[in-house]
Amino acid sequence: MKWDEFFVTGDPMIYGADVSIVLTMVGILFYLTKYKKWKWLWDEWLTTVDHKKLGIMYIVSAVLMLFRGGVDALLMRTQLAVPEAKFLDSQHYNEIFTTHGTIMIIFMAMPFLIGLINVVVPLQIGARDVAYPYLNAVSFWTFFIGAMLFNISFVIGGSPSAGWTSYMPLASNELSPGPGQNYYLLGLQIAGIGTLLTGINFLVTILKMRAPGMTLFRMPMFTWSSLVTMVIIIFAFPILTVALALMTFDRLFGSHFFTLQGAGMDMLWANLFWLWGHPEVYIVILPAFGMFSEIISTFSRKTLFGYKAMIWSMLLIAGYSFLVWVHHFFTMGSGALVNSVFSITTMAIGIPTGVKIFNWLFTMYRGKIQFTTPMLWSLGFIVNFVIGGVTGVMLAMAAADYQYHNTYFLVSHFHYVLIAGTVFACFAGLIYWYPKMFGYKLNERIGKWVFWVFTIGFNVCFFPQYFLGLDGMPRRVYTYSEESGWGPLNMVSTIGGFMMGIAFLILVYNMYYSFRYAKRETTGDAWDGRTLEWSTPTAMPPFYNFAKIPEVTGLDHFWRQKQAGKVEKLKAEDIKPIHMPSNSGVPFIMASFFFVAGFGMVFEWMWMAIFGIIGVFGTLFYRSFEYDDGYYVSVEEVIETEKISK
């Protein structure tokens, strides 16, 4: 392989990216060395097993990926703004919509939610950490390395271009030669390991680490939604693991699972992909539902309406999520009976979802609503998500789907559910729990600007796409003719897209502004909250979370304590030594070996892949022989940290 095949060449935008990547790297190295931050980076972040820090790292990575995926989106919108534009060629456009979809789902939405789950859930259940803190670090680093591996395809070797669904035979060696598609397979595979481990970790954490008195039906709704999500992850992700592995075998070792030769079956890929892919949709929406439940309840100053109905509807959604995958390819010849069955199951999901919508509305009914920014995002969610949901039911009708299929109608539908659902929730949750993570709130006035610019931009961008779709504009085309008449609505859509980009910039500015100027919180209860995460005496909980594990007597325990004026003051004699897990550098090193193995497989350099895999197993065996039982935090240190006067 020559160097000009190794590095992506020929496009000025790519050279610009090369230069900016090198400059950023040099800048970071310079900063770390000049201010002697290397040890701090290693001790505080790279080796941490603290769920709050891992959560913050997840969220920071997700925001970076939101930027990358967002730039992809704006490049696409720029190309489509006018008919027959020459901004991007077809290959480049294909690469960009592929990376946009993959990054937004796998490397933005999921880590953003998992990051918030990491920060919040152990606090909400009154635990000092997760069940397996070390494994939690492995999860984060495999996700991070998978994301990095996927992202370097941009400058080294070339990006995948077969769409985020990577249907066969388009994604085969014949039609997608080169390393691009391998990046997709290996990047997702490595990140998927981390996701599965997160699933097991948080399921056990929620089942076994709850504070005394917190029965399952006293858990906060966000914890419930996380629990259900973890169950979906545990059963859905192995399917993706297998599907990716089989396609990897097809591409690297000449097997015939999905190929046209050797009697392979290309539709098998579509089935396996969506058998994972549809539950995946619910993996990214259920935690969002949970967050909105917390926020709407807090800012309506009422207990959540229909608590049990919320839980049962989530369990129903989780079950249905495995029974609807065929609706992603009604037009690919499944036959009338099969299509009818999946059409009905798909519409049935609308029922529990509708139950949830009404529960949120009834929670607000006669509540004292405070229009804080998290609440604004939640209200925006209800309105916009319903638009996405209703068009979803339209798409669910198999016969009608023959008209909508593969058009911008569909594109608009899933952006209405994924942005108005998941992305609004990520913003709402980030703002809501920001004081828990950093000790101060984001500025509310700037935050409201972000909300309005983003929400208006979002509707300006995607509402016209419903009509473009009904006019017959297919998705995934890099340009269209003047005569099609799609020009004006596309221009409107592009303007909306750039409004969302501006809103993102204002959000980032708000982070900077609030870091400089926001009033620091003096208590742990920034929003007059209801659940245990707000009960810590300091704004940011200490690394052991709770000096004394709370005893829970009912739903919204902390709120009811406050109402009764019976919030317990921590007393020095209640404090006992606290057991905590030790930091470890092994997860980071293991993930680095995963990177080597993945990179080797992408370029089919088997010596490198084998070296990386041996390294992974080496770190596993090293860990097996390591007997580290953690350490105890002394009573004096806890008293010192909690500033208890004796």
Place this chain on the structure above:
Amino acid sequence: MAHAETHDPNTPLEYRSETGRLNILGFWIFLGAEIALFATLFATYMVLSHRVADGPALGELFEVESLLIQTFLLLTSSFTCGLAVHEMRRHNVKGLITWMAITLGLGLGFLYFEIQEFLHFIHEGANIGTSAAWSGFFVLVGTHGAHVTFGIFWVTMVLIQVAKRGLTPATSAKVFITSLYWHFLDVVWIFIFTAVYLMGMVTHNG
């Protein structure tokens, strides 16, 4: 992390520490994920098992003798693995290591015959690239074989730790978890035996 230890003599050693209990529960859930993984491979295999293209049919090459030897070795190894855990419950380190070593020996024997069988198939002109059916066969059965291989390394590591440290709540939980893993592979093999080999031979020979 709570670190409550139970000293009730009726509680098995591996369940006495909080970490042990959590790890065992987590591993059960991991096995749930493994079931989803093998279920996907089985489904793939079933869909593809008749799609032989120009290659031989699956049942054409399957041989009863090798199959029975492999099955016998692996099922027996599950039994000896159970005896090893029984010895562990009696705090008999020597018995535990002996029965586990026998388990590993049987596992190695299984792998030997499996690899011989694979080489035989390849010699007869059926490899992973022959047809969709053979791709499905090699990846399903091969994934099981790779699990057994990993298990042999893993159990060996754990036995070294038991030999060095004796039976503690930590080491006994590790032994117990590896035994769950080993029994699980046995269960998967029973499905492979039925769904792959028996059904393959029945459909071919009528």
